[in-house]
Every structure is written in C-alpha cells, then in structure tokens.
Amino acid sequence: MSSYIINIAYLIASVLFILGLKGLAHPRTAVRGNLTGAVGMLIAVVVTLWHRQIISYELIIAGAVVGSLIGATLAIKIQMTAMPQLVALFNGFGGGASVLVAGAALVESSGMIAASMTQTTIATVASGIIGTVTFWGSLVAFGKLQDIMPSGAILIPGRHFLNALIGAVAIVLGVLIVMNPEATTMYWILVAVSSVLGVLLVIPIGGADMPVVIALLNSYSGLAAAATGFVLSNNVLIIAGSLVGASGLILTNIMCKAMNRSLTNVLFGVLGPSDEATTADEIYGGKVKSTSADEVAMLFDTAKRVTIVPGYGMAVSQAQHAVRDLTNLLESRGIEVDFAIHPVAGRMPGHMNVLLAEANIPYDKLKEMDEVNSTIEQSDVALVIGANDVVNPVARTDPKSPIAGMPIIDVDKARTVVVIKRSLSPGFAGIPNPLFAADNTLMFFADGKKAFIELVEAVKES
Amino acid sequence: MEIFVTALTIFVLAIFVGFEVITKVPPTLHTPLMSGSNAISGITLIGAIISAGSQHTTLTSILGVCAVVFATINVVGGFMVTNRMLHMFKKKGN
Numbered sequence: 001m002s003s004y005i006i007n008i009a010y011l012i013a014s015v016l017f018i019l020g021l022k023g024l025a026h027p028r029t030a031v032r033g034n035l036t037g038a039v040g041m042l043i044a045v046v047v048t049l050w051h052r053q054i055i056s057y058e059l060i061i062a063g064a065v066v067g068s069l070i071g072a073t074l075a076i077k078i079q080m081t082a083m084p085q086l087v088a089l090f091n092g093f094g095g096g097a098s099v100l101v102a103g104a105a106l107v108e109s110s111g112m113i114a115a116s117m118t119q120t121t122i123a124t125v126a127s128g129i130i131g132t133v134t135f136w137g138s139l140v141a142f143g144k145l146q147d148i149m150p151s152g153a154i155l156i157p158g159r160h161f162l163n164a165l166i167g168a169v170a171i172v173l174g175v176l177i178v179m180n181p182e183a184t185t186m187y188w189i190l191v192a193v194s195s196v197l198g199v200l201l202v203i204p205i206g207g208a209d210m211p212v213v214i215a216l217l218n219s220y221s222g223l224a225a226a227a228t229g230f231v232l233s234n235n236v237l238i239i240a241g242s243l244v245g246a247s248g249l250i251l252t253n254i255m256c257k258a259m260n261r262s263l264t265n266v267l268f269g270v271l272g273p274s275d276e277a278t279t280a281d282e283i284y285g286g287k288v289k290s291t292s293a294d295e296v297a298m299l300f301d302t303a304k305r306v307t308i309v310p311g312y313g314m315a316v317s318q319a320q321h322a323v324r325d326l327t328n329l330l331e332s333r334g335i336e337v338d339f340a341i342h343p344v345a346g347r348m349p350g351h352m353n354v355l356l357a358e359a360n361i362p363y364d365k366l367k368e369m370d371e372v373n374s375t376i377e378q379s380d381v382a383l384v385i386g387a388n389d390v391v392n393p394v395a396r397t398d399p400k401s402p403i404a405g406m407p408i409i410d411v412d413k414a415r416t417v418v419v420i421k422r423s424l425s426p427g428f429a430g431i432p433n434p435l436f437a438a439d440n441t442l443m444f445f446a447d448g449k450k451a452f453i454e455l456v457e458a459v460k461e462s
Numbered sequence: 463m464e465i466f467v468t469a470l471t472i473f474v475l476a477i478f479v480g481f482e483v484i485t486k487v488p489p490t491l492h493t494p495l496m497s498g499s500n501a502i503s504g505i506t507l508i509g510a511i512i513s514a515g516s517q518h519t520t521l522t523s524i525l526g527v528c529a530v531v532f533a534t535i536n537v538v539g540g541f542m543v544t545n546r547m548l549h550m551f552k553k554k555g556n
Contacts, residue, residue, distance in 0.1 A: 021502070024498045025484045025487045026488075027490065030551070031552065034494070034498045034544045037502050038501070041541070048511050053512055053515070059517075060530060063514055063526075067531040067532070067533065067538065070539070074539045074543070075542035090497065090536050091500055093533070094532070097533035100513075100526070101510050101513055107519065117463070117466070120466075218500055221503045225503045225506045230466070230469050231509075233469060237505050237508070241505065244500065246477050247480055249481075251492060348493060350494070354547055357490075357547070
C-alpha cells in the first residue's frame with residue numbers, strides 16, 4: 001500500500017479520535033464517542049500492517065494476542081471499586097510502550113548513513129523521560145491504590161534536592177545522547193535514571209491527592225505518545241497524543257481547583273496539620289454523640305429529604321449496593337434522596353459516580369457540590385459515608401488550616417448530620433473535623449456497608 | 463528540519479483542538495473520559511507494530527514485541543472498560 005493511502009487513513013483515524021473525545025465529554029454521546037475512538041484505532045492499526053517496513057507478522061500477532069487477552073480480561077473482571085488502580089495501570093502501559101518504541105527507533109537509526117537528525121533524537125530523549133516517568137509513576141500509584149505498598153505519603157528526607165539532582169542527571173544524559181545518537185546504551189541508562197525519578201515523584205503523594213496524580217499521569221501518557229510521534233515523524237501519534245495530553249491537563253486542573261491547591265503544591269507540597277492546630281481532644285472532648293441504626297431510622301420517619309455524601313470509605317467497604325437498597329427503601333416511603341458528590345471524593349476523578357452507577361443509582365440523583373450547597377439547608381438528614389476532609393467546615397472557617405479555602409460540601413448546614421465512620425481518625429489532611437462534634441451531628445461508628453445494611457433493617461422494622 | 467516544523471505545527475494545533483473539544487466535562491464522565499482518552503494514547507501501538515514487524519535486529523524485534531503487548535493491553539483494555547462503565551451509566555440514566 002502506498003504511503004499516501006496509509007497517511008490518508010491516519011488522517012481519518014485522527015478525525016475519529018477528535019470526534020470520539022468530543023463525544024466522551026457529553027453524557028448523551030459518550031458511548032458513541034468511545035466506539036468512534038475505537039474505530040479510529042482499528043483503522044490506524046489495520047493500515048499500519050501494510051507499512052513497507054513490515055516483513056513478518058508472527059511477532060505482531062503474538063504480541064497483539066497476548067496484549068488483547070490481558071487487556072480484555074482486566075477490563076471484564078475488574079471490580080468497579082478497583083477502577084482507579086486499573087486506570088493507573090493502563091496509563092503506565094501506554095507510557096511504557098512509548099519508551100520501548102522510541103528506544104527501538106533509536107537502535108534502528110544507529111549505524112545508518114543518514115544518521116538521525118538532532119530534533120528526532122531530542123524527541124527520543126523526551127519520549128524516554130516522559131514515558132518512563134509515566135510507567136513507574138503509574139506503577140507506584142497502582143501499588144498504593146492496590147495496597148501493595150503504604151497508601152499514604154512516603155516522605156524521604158531531602159527529596160526535593162534528590163529529585164532535582166536526578167532530573168539534572170537525566171537532562172545531562174539527554175544532551176549526551178543528542179550529541180552522540182550512536183551511543184544507544186546511553187538511552188537505556190537514561191531510562192533507568194528516569195525510572196528512579198518516576199518512583200520518587202509519586203511516592204510522596206498519598207491518599208486524597210491521588211485523583212490529581214492519576215489525571216496528570218493520564219496527560220503524560222498522551223505526551224509520551226506525541227513525543228514518539230516526533231521520533232517516527234508520524235502525525236497520527238502526534239495528534240492523538242496531544243489530544244490526550246490536553247484532556248488529562250484539563251482534568252488535572254479541575255481536580256486541583258476542587259482542592260483549592262496548585263499543581264505544584266499537590267506534587268511537591270506537604271499536606272499536614274500546622275503546629276498551632278487545635279488538637280483532636282480539644283475539639284471532640286465530651287461533645288461527640290454516637291448513635292445507632294434504630295435512632296437514625298427514627299430520624300428518617302419524619303424526614304422529607306435525605307442527602308447522602310459518599311467518600312472513599314464507601315469504596316473501601318464496597319457499600320454502594322447497600323446504599324442503593326436504603327435509597328430505594330426511603331424513596332418508597334416518599335422521602336426525596338439525592339447524592340452530593342465532591343469532585344475529589346475517592347481516588348480518581350469521577351470515582352463516586354462510577355460506583356453509584358454500578359449500583360444502578362440514576363445519575364440525575366448525583367448532584368454536584370454547588371448545586372447541593374445551595375439547597376442543603378432543606379435537607380432533613382445528611383448521611384455522610386466515609387468522607388471526611390471534603391465535609392470539614394474548617395475549610396471555611398480557619399484560614400490557617402491546611403485545607404483552608406477548599407470548597408466543601410456544607411453538610412453542617414443540614415438539619416441533622418449522621419456520619420458513618422469507623423472511628424474519629426482524621427482524614428488525609430490529618431486534621432480533626434469539628435463537624436463530628438457539632439450540635440446537629442450524630443456519629444454512627446461502623447463499617448460503611450454494615451451500617452447501611454443495619455439501616456435498611458431498622459427502617460423496615462420501624 | 464522542515465519535517466520537524468510541520469510536526470511541531472500539528473502538535474501545537476492538536477493541543478489547542480484538545481482544549482477546545484473537551485470543555486465542561488460533567489463529573490459523571492471524568493472517569494470514562496480518562497480511561498477512554500487513555501485508550502487513544504495507546505496509539506503508540508502502530509509504532510510498536512512497525513518495530514516488531516520490520517525485524518531490523520533481534521533487539522528491536524524484542525523491544526517491538528514488548529511494546530505491542532503493552533500498547534495492546536492499553537488499547538483493548540482501555541476501550542473495553544470504558545464501554546463497560548458507560549453502559550452502567552446508561553442502564554437507568556435514560
């Protein structure tokens with residue numbers, strides 16, 4: 001097949017990618033958007049098989065079969081609660097593939113008479129660094145989310161200096177490769193150094209900051225593909241890669257805004273209580289009222305509107321189906337139930353929405369933070385399950401607090417607040433939550449799923 | 463150099479297209495947008511296919527086949543899991 005036809009097919013694929021992403025950003029067209037993207041990919045892959053450099057198909061078929069089996073199995077078997085780590089893993093594989101392709105291109109071009117041009121080598125270096133950081137960063141994120149490694153922030157002393165040093169070494173190696181593209185071993189040293197950098201960059205980021213990191217790694221995986229596009233002078237790689245790079249950056253920005261923090265602060269800052277912070281004892285001492293399922297069921301007897309505020313705790317205890325059961329039961333008794341979703345609740349952008357959709361809760365019940373806050377006073381009961389920092393009123397009241405200025409869901413303004421939580425332990429920000437000691441708050445100390453099952457029983461009996 | 467400048471032009475324009483196309487994403491779609499766009503970033507697959515098929519040296523073949531595996535996991539898994547998620551949204555949503 002002539003390269004003209006292949007390039008026209010790549011153009012069609014690029015257009016389909018643009019239409020696909022556009023579709024994915026709107027609820028009505030999302031399914032079609034995803035399929036459009038997949039068709040674009042299929043076209044691009046099929047015409048590539050006619051590329052004039054390809055002389056054998058065994059390895060391609062073998063690799064594609066293995067990859068498809070692994071990918072399909074993961075996609076079908078994965079539990080919705082494990083979605084953040086799966087997305088992280090897929091990001092990582094994309095980045096890893098870019099590193100290998102750029103490396104192979106460098107090896108191929110070495111020893112040729114028309115040695116590769118400087119700008120191509122620069123792109124190879126960029127692909128190597130970004131792709132490797134994406135790969136290892138994603139694996140660390142996966143490890144944290146899967147609880148293979150500690151999920152909190154792991155702080156290495158002098159890490160900023162260490163990161164800067166390793167970053168500088170990577171750049172020096174990059175310059176050396178650009179000056180002497182024949183030295184392909186240097187590329188793999190660069191990959192090794194970038195691996196350390198990828199691990200070190202994500203290791204200090206923990207828990208509630210994960211949505212930002214995952215969105216950012218998503219963006220990186222696109223940029224790595226675009227860099228590889230420069231290496232191969234392949235336009236469809238450049239276009240698809242930069243589209244994904246842009247979309248990842250948009251999500252990253254949304255997540256940062258939802259926490260009122262800058263990206264630099266999320267990546268390099270440390271979230272933690274300041275020295276003069278009030279201690280948990282001062283805030284909670286004697287003021288926390290605990291409650292039981294029967295008592296909460298009585299609250300529901302007189303309630304007209306119940307707002308449920310889910311957080312990461314709902315995902316951990318896999319409570320979404322029990323939450324759905326209670327929702328249906330309350331609605332059958334004429335109570336209006338809605339859900340307040342904080343943009344960074346959970347461990348990836350949109351985490352809560354996915355879980356509630358899995359439990360068949362219609363998405364018109366899922367309200368965004370601003371919408372809920374404007375009517376929260378009319379809620380008789382606000383039921384908080386496994387959320388902490390995103391409902392901490394300190395964000396509004398104490399300008400010195402580490403979460404000062406973060407937009408929160410104002411559950412404290414509801415008539416009664418019921419917080420389902422296993423203990424009074426602080427959330428990711430490490431600060432006590434005065435909500436738990438407020439006059440209108442009742443603490444229901446239990447595992448999320450168990451609490452909802454008990455609530456369903458109690459409501460049925462009442 | 464000319465090829466590079468053309469590539470750079472396409473890169474910059476595509477980034478702008480990306481920012482323009484994806485605006486006001488509702489939170490419900492944050493996860494599917496991420497996993498779907500991630501599948502698209504698996505486009506490196508076509509570079510991987512060329513490396514694995516051209517049999518330049520043993521090393522490039524090995525690199526190529528590994529890249530094909532990685533990228534296919536990314537592409538196939540990404541599109542499938544996005545589809546699965548979006549169908550959950552649809553069940554009761556409309």
